[in-house]
Amino acid sequence: MTVNDDSFTNWKIREEIAESMIPLIGKLHRERDVTVLLHSRSLVNKSVVSILKTHRFARQIAGAELSVTETMPFLQALTALDLGPSQIDLGMLVTTYKADDRGLSVAEFTAEAVAGATGANRIERREPRDVVLYGFGRIGRLVARLLIEKAGSGNGLRLRAIVVRGGGAQDIVKRASLLRRDSIHGQFQGTITVDEDSSTIVANGNAIKVIYADDPSQVDYTEYGIRDAILIDNTGKWRDREGLSQHLRPGIEKVVLTAPGKGDVPNIVHGVNHDTVKPDEQILSCASCTTNAIVPPLKAMDDEYGVLRGHVETVHSFTNDQNLLDNYHKSERRGRSAPLNMVITETGAASAVAKALPDLKAKISGSSIRVPVPDVSIAILNLQLARETTREEVHDYLREVSLTSPLKRQIDFITAPDAVSSDFIGSRHASIVDAGALKVDGDNAILYLWYDNEFGYSCQVVRVVQHVSGVEYPTYPAPAV
Incomplete structure (x- = not known):
């Protein structure tokens, strides 16, 4: 043979x-x-x-x-x-x-x-927890896919409703079509049907009510049989406690924002500070995709080596906030055509680190460049460490973190020599360490961190929602601390 x-x-x-x-x-x-x-x-x-x-x-x-x-x-x-x-x-x-x-x-x-x-x-199986999506854009539809996928056991989280502004004729049909097909993330894994008369999308047997409203005050969720629900606001329209509190309507117990929170709204990065959420906290934020990408590896590096200061440069895919062609935009540079240009812009991720890692004493600065790709970004994290080390040591340490540490759901690790951004579409990790690009010289380490700024971030959002809803089940064998 x-x-x-x-x-x-x-x-x-x-x-x-x-x-x-x-x-x-x-x-x-x-x-x-x-x-x-x-x-x-x-x-x-x-x-x-x-x-x-x-x-x-x-x-x-x-x-x-x-x-x-x-x-x-x-x-x-x-x-x-x-x-x-x-x-x-x-x-x-x-x-x-x-x-x-x-x-x-x-x-x-x-x-x-x-x-x-x-x-x-053993813990007992819990009753499903109702979830409502306020908004149904890029993140909203991916979170919907994840919630539907995780409903397979009949327990855990149950997507009950989606709140959107009315869009005219066949609105619900068009929204269901956007859930069914995605140019980046591919086909929905399952079946989707639409009942226009009852304004319901049925996805893999999950009946999801589509509620039309221009303002949170217009909705009484108990009218739809929704109780003690977690509402996920993925519009980004309100970011402070006062604005987000508008969602605390009958039937809604907690509000989770899929954007950086302002003021005293806690910014939560699952795996890093999710255990600091108080049981009675009703409003919290999942921070940004970039914050979720850099904070877990930053924590890992600080735990092992100490971090004195750092700078993060994100090379970020373009988003709906930019224009397809040159046109007016309230922000500088973002009015220029997203598919045709690299666009220097700001990122709040560096300043958000302090909320997620309050014990980190290092000053972290940051900036961003939007580039003409529709998904997957990379963060270049340049750190001055408290002690000298070697590339081999950092390489092996981060690989072990991705395998056995409590951060293994957040940090992935890849050694492929020809990896490029599209390889990480659909990654469920907050960030992926590119081992081949890692640079270490004495007390200076430069980490290259890929992240699917849409899907990977959506996975982090769902993890936070699972945690605050009480349906985040323990993992075995327990990760090494």
Whole structure:
């Protein structure tokens, strides 16, 4: 048998194993509210090829490819346990098992590693929490996709309504079409139907009421059976407590803003300061996409090396705030054609760092250049550290952070030598460290951080909403602190 024959046979075997994993992953998700991950990447509702590609991607960050032959025994062991709602990372199970020298079987080790989610320790499945989207633009539609995707178990968050201004004939049909198809993020994964008479979009069985209103004061959400909901304002029209408080109408308990908050509105970056949200806080912000991209790696670097000062330069994709062709704009330069120019502009991300990392003493400055790509940006984080180090040390440290730390859902790591911006469309991490571009010279480190400023940020928004709603389930094995 030739090498080619061996490779093809091996592929077919792995295909068969991955295919047999799908019903096990699906049953855990639907019946027990367990999300199976592989190095922070969900395997729920993934195809055979997607599962195999996710296993192969582990080579980029762990140095060696994971095989389904390694992870399948752990998945089988999970199905035999009395699991409660949780997230379980097969990649971490395999990694920690290999490092364990006690001679335990896979079943014994797995039962011990996820003990917090079994038996008397397990938490009960919670009733779905109502969510309302105020606005239905780029971020609103991506958050909608994520909420619909995560509703598969019937628990967690449930998108009940979308509030928009009336747009004329066939408004709801056109909005449903924008949810169904996206020029950047592709087709919606599932089915969408529209009931114009009841003003309802049904997506994968989720009935979503479309409410037309020009102002928050026009809506009483209890009229639609909505109770104790979390409202996500993705219009950016109001950013301070007074303005956002207008959303606290009957049926709404909390308001989450998808833009930097002003004044005393808390700016929350999930993974960094989400645990500081007070239970009775009704209004909070998820900061900006760039703040979410730079704060987690900045925290990681400060924790290990100390940061004395820094500057972030963002090379950012253009947004709807800019003009397609030269025209009047209230801001400087943004009136010039976005698809035809690089546009120097400001970023509030650097100043927002202080809200998310109040213990960071370093002064962080920032600026931004908008460039002619529709999605995915890069932040160049130039840091003066409190001690000297080497490129190899920082490289290995950040790779480990992306694998095993509490920030592993926020920070990804890639070693591909030919990676470009479009490769990161659809990334669910807040930022991705480009290992090949990393520069270290003594006490100076320059990090290149890719981020999908639309989808990655939307994932961070949903994580914050899950946390404040009480449906953010624990992850096992627990990340190293």
